[in-house]
Amino acid sequence: MHLYRDLRGTLQPFWVTLRNMFRKPVTVQYPEQRQQVAERYRARLILTRDPDGEERCVACHLCSAACPVDCISMQATVAEDGRRYAAWFRINFSRCIFCGLCTEACPTLAIQVTGDFELAGRDPLKLVYEKEDLLVDHCGQEPDYNFYRQAGIAVAAPRGGNPTESAPEDPKSLLP
Amino acid sequence: MTEQLIMLGLILAKLGLIFIVILTLAAYLVLAERKILARMQLRYGPNRVGPFGMLQPLSDLIKLLTKEDFLPAAADKWLFLIAPGLSALTALLTFAVIPFGPPLEIFGRTLPLVVIDLNIGLLYFLGLSSLAVYGMALGGWASNSKYALLGSIRGLSQLISYELSMGLAVVPVVMMARSFSLTEIVMAQAEIPYALLNPPAFLIFLISIVAESKRIPFDMPEAENELVAGFHTEYSGMRFGLFFVGEYINLIILGSMLTVLFLGGWHGPWLPGVVWFSLKVLAVCFFFIWVRASLPRLRYDQLMHFGWKVLLPLALLNALVTGAILLWIGQ
Ligand code: SF4
Ligand code: SF4
Numbered sequence: 249m250h251l252y253r254d255l256r257g258t259l260q261p262f263w264v265t266l267r268n269m270f271r272k273p274v275t276v277q278y279p280e281q282r283q284q285v286a287e288r289y290r291a292r293l294i295l296t297r298d299p300d301g302e303e304r305c306v307a308c309h310l311c312s313a314a315c316p317v318d319c320i321s322m323q324a325t326v327a328e329d330g331r332r333y334a335a336w337f338r339i340n341f342s343r344c345i346f347c348g349l350c351t352e353a354c355p356t357l358a359i360q361v362t363g364d365f366e367l368a369g370r371d372p373l374k375l376v377y378e379k380e381d382l383l384v385d386h387c388g389q390e391p392d393y394n395f396y397r398q399a400g401i402a403v404a405a406p407r408g409g410n411p412t413e414s415a416p417e418d419p420k421s422l423l424p
Numbered sequence: 425m426t427e428q429l430i431m432l433g434l435i436l437a438k439l440g441l442i443f444i445v446i447l448t449l450a451a452y453l454v455l456a457e458r459k460i461l462a463r464m465q466l467r468y469g470p471n472r473v474g475p476f477g478m479l480q481p482l483s484d485l486i487k488l489l490t491k492e493d494f495l496p497a498a499a500d501k502w503l504f505l506i507a508p509g510l511s512a513l514t515a516l517l518t519f520a521v522i523p524f525g526p527p528l529e530i531f532g533r534t535l536p537l538v539v540i541d542l543n544i545g546l547l548y549f550l551g552l553s554s555l556a557v558y559g560m561a562l563g564g565w566a567s568n569s570k571y572a573l574l575g576s577i578r579g580l581s582q583l584i585s586y587e588l589s590m591g592l593a594v595v596p597v598v599m600m601a602r603s604f605s606l607t608e609i610v611m612a613q614a615e616i617p618y619a620l621l622n623p624p625a626f627l628i629f630l631i632s633i634v635a636e637s638k639r640i641p642f643d644m645p646e647a648e649n650e651l652v653a654g655f656h657t658e659y660s661g662m663r664f665g666l667f668f669v670g671e672y673i674n675l676i677i678l679g680s681m682l683t684v685l686f687l688g689g690w691h692g693p694w695l696p697g698v699v700w701f702s703l704k705v706l707a708v709c710f711f712f713i714w715v716r717a718s719l720p721r722l723r724y725d726q727l728m729h730f731g732w733k734v735l736l737p738l739a740l741l742n743a744l745v746t747g748a749i750l751l752w753i754g755q
Contacts, residue, residue, distance in 0.1 A: 261718035265464040273466045 290348045291365035293339055295358050295379065296388035300404065303383065304358035304395060307334040311350035311359050319343035320350060331396070331403045337379040342372045356395035360388040442539065446519060450672040451481035457713045464717040491661035496567060499658065503566035508659065508666035511559025515673035518552045521545035522680045523607045525690050525698035537690075537698065538607060545606040546598065549681060550591055553636060556674065557583045560638075560645060563667070564655035575654025578724060579645035582635060585731030586642075590632035592739035596625045596746035597685050610689030617688030624742045626686045628735055633678040634715060635727070638671070641719040642727055679708035 276283055285291070298304050307324035323335040350359050367375065387393070396404035400413060408415035455470065455477065462469030470477035495504065522545075525537035542548050557579055564576025598604060600621065601612035619626040635642040646654035656667045683689060683704040690697030692704075722730070 258719065262714060265714060265717045268466060269460070269463045271466060273463065273468050275466075275468050277468070 285363040285365065288361075289363040289365070290346045290361040292341070292362050292367060293344070293350065293382065294360055294362055294384045294388060295337065295382045296360050296384055296386065296390070298356075298394040298396070299387060299392060300394060301385075302331070302396075302404075303333050304356045305334050305337065305354075306332040306356055306358070306395065307337075308332075308355065310353040310355060314349045314353035315344075316347060316349060317343050317345055329403055330401070334379060337382060338376060339382060340376050341367055342375040357388070357390045357393050358395075360390075362388075438537075439539065442519065443516075446516065446673060446676060447669070449676055450669050451485070453672045453675060453709060454484070454668070455480050456709075457716070460710070460713045461717050464714075485665070488662050488665040493661040493663060494658075496569065496658050498568040500566040500568065503562050504658075505663075507559050507563035507566060508656075508663040508670070509559075510562065511556060512666045512670035512673065514552050514556040514559065515670045515677055518549055518556075518677045519673075519680070521548050521606055522677070522684060523610055523689060524680065524701045525696070536607070541605060541607045544604045546594060546604045546609070546685075549606075550587075550594075553590075554583065554587060556670075559667070559670065560655045563659065564645075567655075567658035569658050571651045571653075572655050572657045575645045575647070575651050575657070578647075578651075579638065579655060582638070582642065582644055582727060582731075585728055586632045586635035586735070589628055589731060589735035589739045590636065592736070592743055593625045593629040593632060594685060595739075595743040596622050599743075599747055599750055606684050610684055610691070613688040614691055617686060617691070619686040619688075622742070622746060624738065625746070628739050628742065629686060630682065631735065633682060634712065635731070637675055637678055637712065639675075639712060640716045641722045643721055644724050644727060647721065675709055675712055676705060679705040679712070682708050 295303065295305050307322055309322065309324070312318070312320035312322065319340040320338070322337040324332060325335040326332050346361070348361055351357075351361055369375065394404060397410040398412065400407065402409075404410070407413070458480075459469035459477070470480040473479040473483045495501065520539040521542050523536070523538035523541065527534045527536045560579045561576045564572040564574075564579070567573070597609060597618055600618060601609040603609060603612070638645050644654075645651075646656075648654070651657070656664055659667060680701075683701060687704045687708075689704075690701040692700035695703075
């Protein structure tokens, strides 16, 4: 019966809405009530340091290549001891969409996401974060990882001096 | 001479009071709608400005007044400027004939609680409600934008589909009360409201006024998911505000008309007449909000189909049957 179906379809919603009117709203009243954000929540980005307290970022540009909105820019330099680092490093958070692709791309786990989502402000230029705003004094979510101790490059320790590395072979020892 | 002055003062006081009450009521109806709608959707609604968000209408007003009054380059300037006023004005004017309480005894004089008791009050209401669509039609036309134009075309065709059944639904009321005057129609319902005497007419009128108010499920002229905002797409600032306020005044008017024609006007036990009247009007307004929360928008052809093929024959039949029964009783 079409008529029965139509009448039912018209009248039933009224009961549903009336019933819901007397239920407690699910709204979180934001500034007063705050929700604990999820552990892997993606918000403001940081540049972390390795366990030795040195900058992790090697200015490889992989994050800026991965960024779908092109909001990361930097200038690469090399220090005296052969350590690459970013002379300046800039993220424009007014463009960032917090997709986290940069953190996926980063080989040194330098760039990481945090749960701090309260970035809003009236001046968009204040959302352009420089290296000193981004750099933090801890290791973020990866407390043990040190790129230079895995990569076989003699910066943190001489070659072969790291626990997971064996000493370099002496090719001359193979000579007859 | 003093006699006339006192009467004049009373009438002016009445007019001013009605004006202020209606405008305030319209503003708070917006708030009530937002809050009730929110609760039905498990939200809180506006609750930041003032205690429980009670000052929200004020902040909305300030916002609307301070916004830019934008005039599209290709718009027909004068029509564009006039249209919103037309829409709010016709809504306000209709209240002139609505009796909202029994005549009041004050300073030894009787003051009828209606601005003017026209003997053709009902026709006046029907006429003005058709005029009200001009605000919308002209606004959409003058904006010179396709969305606005489509909205107003829809509004016009919607008007002719429901006005007929609305007009026919009040015919039984006129026949039963034997008068076009709204005051006399209310008087005739002292014992039993017409909603109980003639439920089909009541239902047809109810559906028609939901269409008349251009609200969900009959909000084709606005249809924000299809037409941006329909006829008021190009309006901003207080001109949009006038359209908006007009819509809510219209809601109050339609609630009052339903109350007067079918719910027995100010009649009711224990409480004074004015209170009963306001309670009934507010109940109808709540119903309107409830409908908005519950039903989806009809498709355009469904409204046409419903208006012409269902409501109109039903209303005709109802008028016929009521007339026959009245004749039979009269003999
Ligand atoms: S989170 Fe996404 S948008 Fe933001 S900087 Fe990283 S890659 Fe770019
Ligand atoms: S943050 Fe990571 S990906 Fe980006 S430049 Fe530095 S090391 Fe490379």
